[in-house]
Amino acid sequence: MLLSQKLRIAALATAVMTFTSGAALAQKKYDTGASDTEIKIGNIMPYSGPASAYGIIGKTEEAYFKMINDRGGINGRKINFVTYDDGYSPPKAVEQVRKLVESDEVLVVFNPLGTPSNTAIQKYLNAKKIPQLFVATGATKWNDPKNFPWTIGWQPSYQSEAHIYAKYLLKEKPDAKVAILYQNDDFGKDYLKGTKDGFGAKAASMITVEESYEISEPSIDSHIVKIKAANPDVLLIYTTPKFGAQTIKKTAELGWKPLQIITNVSASVGSVMKPAGFDNAQGVLSAAYAKDATDPQWANDVSLKKWNEFVDKYLPGADKTDGGLIYGYGAAQTLAKVLEMCGDDLTRANVMKQAASLKDFIPDTLLPGVKINTGPTDFAPISQLQMQRFKGEKWELFGETISGDVAPE
């Protein structure tokens, strides 16, 4: 009696095991970090340190995956989003990413922020064949599938954006005397290079002033005064938000009216244009790929409403004028799409393959007309931008969406 019972249990157990493993062999494939119930995603963010303002991106992504999990996860699997602080310090980034990979055993590293931090971890992740998905930096070098097949960018590169400004100027103001104010780091220098490349042979004759400032300077007023002395008629403002607002304000105070173009990073209505003064900001140009939540023209936009509902429910009290909320939402949505496309084949190779086969994907937060497209040789997901002009209290888009793809060297 006892024996037969044991036998029966054993037989049943064997049957169950054969059945489940057979099914798994048929279609489900997993690498470390993925299972029937969970997908582990790793991330590093500067929650502390000089770039801690960007920490909100990580919090938004965490909240987004919480929303996904509340809705039942992706293909029945919950997202386990593990995010660590790297303090914007490359050595710390290496330590935290190794912790994610070797201790937490994540499937992919998603949206790590900052050019220095990403450069520090790129070689390691590629050697380990772990996807470095949708990095949060606009440097051009992430679009390099040949040398770094496990690294893929997300936002348009700074150089391609600068390219678009140069093209615009060549067309509209070919005889302009151009002054460039840039931040003395990888960010500012990428813009500088993009502009020079865009002007091509005319760069030397058109660019009359190149003025750089350090991010540690409290005010850049003196630089503006210096630039004005050379009397250029175009001012390219390649700055981060705080300095963008200062520049627009100072030029107006000086009673100087050059044509001003400001970086997409600093085009926020809430955190740049308003503090600079709407009167002072009239006619300023920029380019955009995402919607500005503080811009009234999107008040009734269906997809941005989804974003609004998400922020209200999962990030109550968050400052909606912060561009990080829009950015994090868009990036997280792109990852969710990729994981959905992976189906039950959650191997790292397949995640990378799917990330490189996005076709006309439109996250809720991107401008109409801007689509995410990737391919085996195209690791720059967003490469379209549209020119915009500041009028009244909002940006007015004009012209076509322009593709500004820049090949890495």
Added chain:
Amino acid sequence: MSAAEEVVAEGHEAVEAVPKRAMTLGTGTSLVVVVLLLIVPLFTKNFIIFQMTMLLIYGLAVLALNILTGGSGQFSLGQSAFYAIGAYISAVLMEQFNVNYALTLPISGVLCFGVGFLFGKPALRLSGVYLALATFALATAMPQLLKLNFLEQWTGGVQGLVVTKPDAPFGLKMSQDMWLYYFTLAVTLAIYIFSVNLLRSRSGRAFMAIRDNEIAASAMGVDVALYKTLAFGISAGITGVAGGLGAIAVQFVAPDSYTITLAISLFLGMVVGGVGWLPGSFVGAAFIIFVPNIAESISKGLSGAVFGVLLFLVIFLVPHGARQIAIVGQQLIGKLRKT
């Protein structure tokens, strides 16, 4: 008198009473620690080995500061600058001139010694907080100096430089991390033994004489200017070697890696480890590596505040750092032996 000076002043009674024991660990304890450092990596993940490597490297940098502050009584908030120079020299030599990684370290050390020695010259005129300020300026300036255009062809400018990690030599079947760990351990032990002997030597006694009373020291015939700059040079040299090792371990150098935050972390490590107590440097290094992680796991948004509270607790409960714990421990063992 600043708080840190007080620590030095209060600690020196112990130094004078039993100079050798107060500066280092006992022979038995040292052996146990070394054996542990040798064995533990064989049983842990590569990630832990990497963390231990970083611990040794930061430990070296804190040790260098300890020689300067604990030994000769001078303050420096500019150690990150020497660390950066060492890191960049190693990285540039390895990547641009294909020099073997092991050879780059002595070069980093010697060049940093030179820079530190030269910087020590004008700094001689300053003392206490003013010297701290001057070195602070050096630390603030360093990231910008590394971005200079005319250096860009070697340093990679703002983009930094990626460094190749060395494989284990002689066909040893050992992961890169493990090899680098043992390599770092060997360098660390060598420098540690050198430092202990230095502080026990004539020069070390001269350092301490200057620390305790500069006028008395010069009356006794100690060349104050020479020994002060020498302490600066040696400290910078060791920091440079640590920087070089750090560049190899992290595989990347960039100006943003070596900001003033690093200098303050090293200073913090020294205070937590115990000013003037060399083994404490490694306890301090452990503090600056692991405590921020602990703080982050407690609260992500308030990690800075949690870190501050933890630091405050340490300073409040054991103001002399790890050395105080070690002394208490030693007394306890002594009592147990007697009874």
